[in-house]
Amino acid sequence: MANPDEPGKEHPKPDAKPPRDWGGALDVAEAEPIAATQRHAPKQPAPASVPEKLYEKSPTVHNKRIDGPFRRFKWAVMIVTLAIYYGTPWIRWDRGPYAPDQAVLIDLANRRFYMFGIEIWPHEFYYVAGLLIMAGIGLFIVTSAVGRAWCGYACPQTVWTDLFQHIDRFFDGDRNARVRLDSAPWGASKIARRSGKWTVYLLISFWTGGAWIMYFADAPTLTYEFWRGDAAPIAYATVAVLTATTFVLGGFMREQVCIYMCPWPRIQAAMMDEKSLLVTYKDFRGEPRGSLKKSQKNPGDYGDCVDCLQCVQVCPTGIDIREGPQIGCITCALCIDACDRVMKDVGRPRGLIDYATLEDCEAEAVGKPARPAWRALLRPRTLAYLMIWSGIGGAMLFALGTRTHTEISVQPDRNPAFILLKDGSVRNAYTLRLRNMESRPRTMEIALDGLPGAVLWTDTIGQENAARSQAVDVPADATQTVRAYVVASPDTAEQNFSIRVTSLDEQRETDAEQTLFTSPGAAQ
Amino acid sequence: MMANETGPGKRIDEPTGTETVGHEWDGIEELNTPLPRWWLWTFYATVAWAIAYTVFYPAWPMIDRATSGVLGWSSRGELAEDMSAADLARQDVFERIAATDIEKIASSPELQQQAIAGGAAAFQVNCVQCHGAGAAGIAGGYPNLNDDDWLWGGDLEAIENTLLHGIRWEGSDQTRLSYMPGFEGIFDEAQLDALVQHVLSLSGRAQPNASGAETYAVNCAACHQPSGEGDQIQGAPALNDAIWLYGSEAAQIRQQILYPKHGVMPGWKDRLDPATIRMLATYVHSRGGGEASPQPEEAQEEEATVAFNGQP
Numbered sequence: 001m002a003n004p005d006e007p008g009k010e011h012p013k014p015d016a017k018p019p020r021d022w023g024g025a026l027d028v029a030e031a032e033p034i035a036a037t038q039r040h041a042p043k044q045p046a047p048a049s050v051p052e053k054l055y056e057k058s059p060t061v062h063n064k065r066i067d068g069p070f071r072r073f074k075w076a077v078m079i080v081t082l083a084i085y086y087g088t089p090w091i092r093w094d095r096g097p098y099a100p101d102q103a104v105l106i107d108l109a110n111r112r113f114y115m116f117g118i119e120i121w122p123h124e125f126y127y128v129a130g131l132l133i134m135a136g137i138g139l140f141i142v143t144s145a146v147g148r149a150w151c152g153y154a155c156p157q158t159v160w161t162d163l164f165q166h167i168d169r170f171f172d173g174d175r176n177a178r179v180r181l182d183s184a185p186w187g188a189s190k191i192a193r194r195s196g197k198w199t200v201y202l203l204i205s206f207w208t209g210g211a212w213i214m215y216f217a218d219a220p221t222l223t224y225e226f227w228r229g230d231a232a233p234i235a236y237a238t239v240a241v242l243t244a245t246t247f248v249l250g251g252f253m254r255e256q257v258c259i260y261m262c263p264w265p266r267i268q269a270a271m272m273d274e275k276s277l278l279v280t281y282k283d284f285r286g287e288p289r290g291s292l293k294k295s296q297k298n299p300g301d302y303g304d305c306v307d308c309l310q311c312v313q314v315c316p317t318g319i320d321i322r323e324g325p326q327i328g329c330i331t332c333a334l335c336i337d338a339c340d341r342v343m344k345d346v347g348r349p350r351g352l353i354d355y356a357t358l359e360d361c362e363a364e365a366v367g368k369p370a371r372p373a374w375r376a377l378l379r380p381r382t383l384a385y386l387m388i389w390s391g392i393g394g395a396m397l398f399a400l401g402t403r404t405h406t407e408i409s410v411q412p413d414r415n416p417a418f419i420l421l422k423d424g425s426v427r428n429a430y431t432l433r434l435r436n437m438e439s440r441p442r443t444m445e446i447a448l449d450g451l452p453g454a455v456l457w458t459d460t461i462g463q464e465n466a467a468r469s470q471a472v473d474v475p476a477d478a479t480q481t482v483r484a485y486v487v488a489s490p491d492t493a494e495q496n497f498s499i500r501v502t503s504l505d506e507q508r509e510t511d512a513e514q515t516l517f518t519s520p521g522a523a524q
Numbered sequence: 525m526m527a528n529e530t531g532p533g534k535r536i537d538e539p540t541g542t543e544t545v546g547h548e549w550d551g552i553e554e555l556n557t558p559l560p561r562w563w564l565w566t567f568y569a570t571v572a573w574a575i576a577y578t579v580f581y582p583a584w585p586m587i588d589r590a591t592s593g594v595l596g597w598s599s600r601g602e603l604a605e606d607m608s609a610a611d612l613a614r615q616d617v618f619e620r621i622a623a624t625d626i627e628k629i630a631s632s633p634e635l636q637q638q639a640i641a642g643g644a645a646a647f648q649v650n651c652v653q654c655h656g657a658g659a660a661g662i663a664g665g666y667p668n669l670n671d672d673d674w675l676w677g678g679d680l681e682a683i684e685n686t687l688l689h690g691i692r693w694e695g696s697d698q699t700r701l702s703y704m705p706g707f708e709g710i711f712d713e714a715q716l717d718a719l720v721q722h723v724l725s726l727s728g729r730a731q732p733n734a735s736g737a738e739t740y741a742v743n744c745a746a747c748h749q750p751s752g753e754g755d756q757i758q759g760a761p762a763l764n765d766a767i768w769l770y771g772s773e774a775a776q777i778r779q780q781i782l783y784p785k786h787g788v789m790p791g792w793k794d795r796l797d798p799a800t801i802r803m804l805a806t807y808v809h810s811r812g813g814g815e816a817s818p819q820p821e822e823a824q825e826e827e828a829t830v831a832f833n834g835q836p
Contacts, residue, residue, distance in 0.1 A: 429812055
């Protein structure tokens, strides 16, 4: 495939960067294996002039369309992630009449978090903390195994930028047409294209903001209320903010977010080592670069790189991967697709730009056979992360499976600690909180465990019905506060006892909490 | 390139071609990398925002007060708005409670909960000075409201009435009013000792005393009743139970016979609205010792058997 553009024009900032001296690379690799391992040591290029202004106008990236295995994989990831994001709130999940039927719902107003068959209460927030820790370690695993694959494929910034770049292509054509349109004067055609494009940006952004709020309320109801104007102000504000951020970050700032704003590339850079997979230009094979004509004229003088700049043109962040690993590279591998296609056309082996580890590159540079990239996946560090990750996940699943849905907490009255009744007996009062974490109303029995001879009644069950145990109705999925009065004979000493709750259904879940019975008598 | 061409300490960093800022810490230098343009404009926007803010909102300190801002916003004003909004939100509950007969509040558990919560709040403002934060009273004459002993009646209506009109309170002609006469100079020492012993024997604290019983029957039984169960109609305390407002020691009982104390509670009808008084009554009644409302006949003696029924 011939280069459709003139190379000199396409090189980014041709004046800012001096031509780099690539000549020595191949010779060093062949002549001195030890020196070859220092290929990536910083080299000192010739000093350049100081920019005169204190700000830098970001060059617009017009990436060229490309097709290939990685591009198709990127399509698949984009479709799956967008489908998950837009579609999840609309999945229904029957939980019976007492709980919402939305599969994933963060019900902030009622302080419940529903995720398919799992329901989390605020006091179980450690499950959410565990999920966040798993997400963090999950990123470590991914980084350790496949480098910045998160950045390249799954990060929302990448996915939405990719989507918006496709819209650019749809309205304005491919790279060259877009570059021409950018420099064209404003006219009817340009205004029409721009306004059409930005309208679509805005629609997608609005849809993105709208999808977000669906996670926090019943989606069909909220949609109805939203368009009627009855939704909460926070819903409109959230949609407005997210529409604006999507529009600006996805439509205009794009790679600037990755390069200037995102902390993650910096963290990832610290986590990567010579065994991490990254998108690498195999300079030992490509340099010195020369066009097809030159290498045909002087066979043996030039490397495999034909300097067609396809890798630069398809890059969504506008970098030149041949300059080596850099923070602007999100490892989306589109340059691999582009280069492989060119190599096929010129009849050279694929993989001049490829996923490889720096260690493998060094081995390959001194003539050892190339190691397949998948073998970089399995290494002790990745496996250690995987074990920690699955350990936390397993522990959480175990805890979820064995947790009880009936709980009690007991808080004794401290002022007054005890009350003397007319007949001389001693009464203590307790505030009980009965938690029914099932989505149906249940009857629970509260009973005294210990404290012989004592009886109890509650604020709704009169003293005339005082007994060792009482049945209390607890609403579905709720905490019932019960004020309980425990009365014991005058000579009862101060002592510990427990109040036990048992669900009066086939589950017969039980929980007890120890507390103190205070009395004027001496402690036992 | 030489350092003095670009300023003191500044030099061009060769690998990047960027000027340094001119500081150096242990050999570490910082590049003066240019800002992206959007970043610069964001900074300018924050400056513009700050200036606009000081125009619209209270900001610049002057001699005696700060500039008030053209919007006229103030944190006090906002608080006042929030408070009246909260009052407005409670309005409905207050109206419902005021319109509901106090005996009927319990039939709506939700309304009862609101009444108890509202009563608890009002109690902390108006009642804790005498009855204590836990409503347990203060030794020496301020009754405990948690127990099942009531001087003037412990059902909802009786408590509400006491709250409205007070006890021995000059502000209402319906106030609870009764005085125990002082018996100074009426009994001789032996009679007094016998009477104290008899009173103590009513709750099993002393041996029965026949002469004391005789004195009691003549002088005390009219109000305190023959077996000492007291009379809530006239606020005569029960003497046969474990609860003693002014102390259960012989000397304290003797003191009370000779020089009786009379507690005074203000009525609240002029100071609190009817709904708040109703909520207070509901709260006090809910403290664990509230008596059942008098039923139409039948179960009137139920309350007397509300006694400890566990094992001794």
